[in-house]
Amino acid sequence: MIRKILVANRGEIARRVFRTCRNLGIATVAVHSDADDRAPFVREADFAVRLPGDAPSETYLRGDLIIAAARLAGADAVHPGYGFLSENADFARAVEEAGLTWIGPTPESIEAMGSKIRAKQIMAEAGVPVLDVDIEAVTHADLPLLVKASAGGGGRGMRVVESLDQLDGELARAEAEALSAFGDGTVFVEPYLPMARHVEVQVLSDTHGTTWIVGDRDCSIQRRHQKVIEEAPAPHLSDTARETLHSAARAAADAVGYRGAGTVEFLVDGDRVLFLEMNTRLQVEHPVTECVTGLDLVAHQIAVAEGRPLTGRPPAPSGHAIEVRLYAEDPADGFAPQTGRIRAFDLGGTAFDIPRAPALRVDSGVEAGSEVGIHYDAMLAKVIAYAVDRPSAIRMLDDALRRGRVHGVTTNTDLLRAALNDEEFIAGRMHTALLDQRIDDWTAGVGERAVRKAALAAAVCEAAQVAASAPVLARIPAAWRNVPSGPRVRTYRRGRTEYAVTYASQGHRLVSDHIENVSVLDARADHVLLQDGGLRETYHVAIGDGVVDVSGPHGAFTLDVVPVFVDPAEAVAQGSLLAPMPATVVAVAVEVGTEVRKGDPVVLLEAMKMQHTIAAPAPGIVAALAVSVGQQVTAGAVLAIIEEKEA
Incomplete structure (x- = not known):
């Protein structure tokens, strides 16, 4: 015991x-x-x-x-x-x-599956269909290719190769990233099938010769080859494909004498099933399987480790579960990781629960007050909806993200909601390239009108709070002036867009023409009531130091306050390349005086276990370098200055 x-x-x-x-x-x-x-x-x-x-x-x-x-x-x-x-x-x-x-599994099983190259050989010998390309004999007919790290996963060490002249460079970059992430720079290539689905099978084996196939999951919605949305069971699989998946997963587990919980991953193209890899551990997305089966997979891992047998048969899936990974990142800025202190974290639901009825589950590593730094993965939480069927789970999950309040770091919430509402996703027509195809639509964010209303709520709430806390004349209406003057202006920034809100006092009310047909019904120190046409909407507002957090019927927004006056000491030279996040400088690709073209790499940064290339935004000459390899930089730090050639 x-x-x-x-x-x-x-x-x-x-x-x-x-x-x-x-x-x-x-x-x-x-x-x-x-x-x-x-x-x-x-x-x-x-x-x-x-x-x-x-x-x-x-x-x-x-x-x-x-x-x-x-x-x-x-x-x-x-x-x-x-x-x-x-x-x-x-x-x-x-x-x-x-x-x-x-x-966990035996060291021998981990070793057998730890090298993806060796794993494919074992699977081929066991009769499991595999993807394979000889890296020494690649031709145009093999394109496109996917370069992968043999020792790792999570999208690190992966590169897509569209032409043969890219192969050597992408191999070198993949090797460097794999070495940094896993301590092993070995890579290999395989055919890239972007329109295939990524489907995996949960296995659970004991030490008495019993292996359970505990259902399947679809993990096709990915960015940078890292999963974003997972669901169980995998929807719209043919009976042939599902039977092939389950029998191939069983053969994979038997081939290595597996013990404990593990996952066998496949590409599925119609009825065609191809082995990708076996993860000899618990998967990030295991909660969706727990929801539809009622099994506590961690409890079963412990029981197997104690030598207990699996008895009976695994339960058949019931209902549908969908999980989204909430990341501290900005999808609109190339998925740049974000850091900072989380001011508010409330997504509802229960934590780490295995629901017996439709419910929302939230597995998180953070809470309000947590610091998100540069050293670890950018995932904040997994939000899981379990419902009687797939449409109900989609609706429940979208509503949870709309109502949720996560402030302090930029997240991928808008992208997740856009994906859940995409007609292809709703129809179950997922594939691993869908996010790339939809990236412009999914990163467009919420409508402009919703952000403008949030900005209006922030402005009038700030004015109401100032008036309420005035040491004298506290009963004077907010924004009131004793001589005629124009309305006041408060400017906020969300992303790269600024919103200037004008407002003034009218009797004992604040009024604004910031948005057509939108009026301010009430403004308090922590909430604002707006009317848009005939609809009343309540916005909850939290005012911080240079930032305002707004939560309303259209979601949660964080708005940076744009100061009226800018300190000249804070200005940066024209042509400066700035660090988008706190990071470590991995490589500097240029020297002072180097001539660069638009898109040429200048500095390579590493943050949250991913590497990020900072490229020249326009052609010019490197006039200054402010960093060196191994240096830690903060967000907004100047990395280099590139001047136009004429300058």
Whole structure:
């Protein structure tokens, strides 16, 4: 019997495992970096051990420190979660050699599937259909190609190659990113089938020879080859494709003597099924399977690790579940990761629950007050809707995102809602290129009128708050002046767009002609009542230092206050390239005096485990470089200055 589990991970997945441990009466141990010192998962554990440092290479990737922490805390088992060391065979072996129970597959199974190149060979020998291209004999007929990291996933080390003259450069970039992310720069290529679906099968095997096929999931909505929306069961699969998927997944598990929970991933093109990889761990998207089956997959992982058999048959899926990954990123700015302190975090629903009836589930690693930094993945939460059927789940999830309040960092909420309302998605016609095809529509954001109303609510609320807090003459109407003058103006910025709101006092009311047919019915210090035509709308407003958070019937908005006067010391030189986020400088591709064309790489940054190329916005000459390799930069820092050739 396992009595105390150390979770060798952080954030949302650590909290998820702790939830099941509490249900089973098992004590919990967290390990944490300095950056995570005040994170929710650390507070929720029964015990916690510090791993000095911030970077994953210093902390969550240090197997020796984690095993030492387990010994210090008296843990008798280790759960790896997903990511970090979860698919590291050497770590699994070290855990077992330390006399601890490894809650996962055998090191030999992890090793067999850890190299995607070796995994394909094993699957081919087991009769599972695979994708394959000889990297030494690539021709135009093989295009397009996908370069992939053999040792990793999550979109890191992946590059699409459209022409043969791109191949060498993309191979080099993929190798560099794979080496940085996984410590192994080995890459391979395979045919790129952008119109295929990404479908995976959940398997669960015990140590007594029983393997359960626990349904399937569709994960086709992806950006940068990283999943964004997942659902179970996978909709609109033919009986032939589903039977092939399940039998191939069983053959894959049997081929490596699998133990515990794992996922076999495939590309599906009509009735054609092709093996992609096997993830020898719990998947990020496991909640959708838990919702439709009622199984606690973490509890089953623990039971298998204790040597218990799987009894009976896995439950058949009931209802439908859809999960979206809420990221701290700006889709309209090339999905640039965002950092900062979360001022408000409220998405409703229950946390880490396995619902027995239609419900909303939210698995998150953050809360109001949490800091989102540069060291780890940009995912804030997984929002899961479980309903009687797919249309109901889509409706429930879209409404939850509309009502949710997440302020402090830019998120991909608008993109998620656009995807859920896309006619192709609603019809179940997903494929892995759909997000790229729809990117302009899905990143257009909410309508202009909705943002303008939010800006109006912010302006009149600020005026009402100032009036209410006035030390004298507090009963004088907001924005009132004792001599005739024009209306006041308050300017806000959302993204790159500015909204100038004009308002004035009329009797004891604030009025504005900012939007046609929209009037202010009431303005208080924390909420505003607007009327748009014949519809009344309530907006809740929170005023911060240079920022205003607005939540209303059209969603949540964060507006930056544009100052009336700009400090000249804060101005930057014309032609400056600025860091879009806090990051580490990985490479500098130019020198002072280098002539660049529009789109030429200038600086390569790394943040949240992804690399970002900062390119020249126009042709010119590099007049100055402000950074060097290895340097940490803050958001808005000047990286380089590019002058036009004539200048």
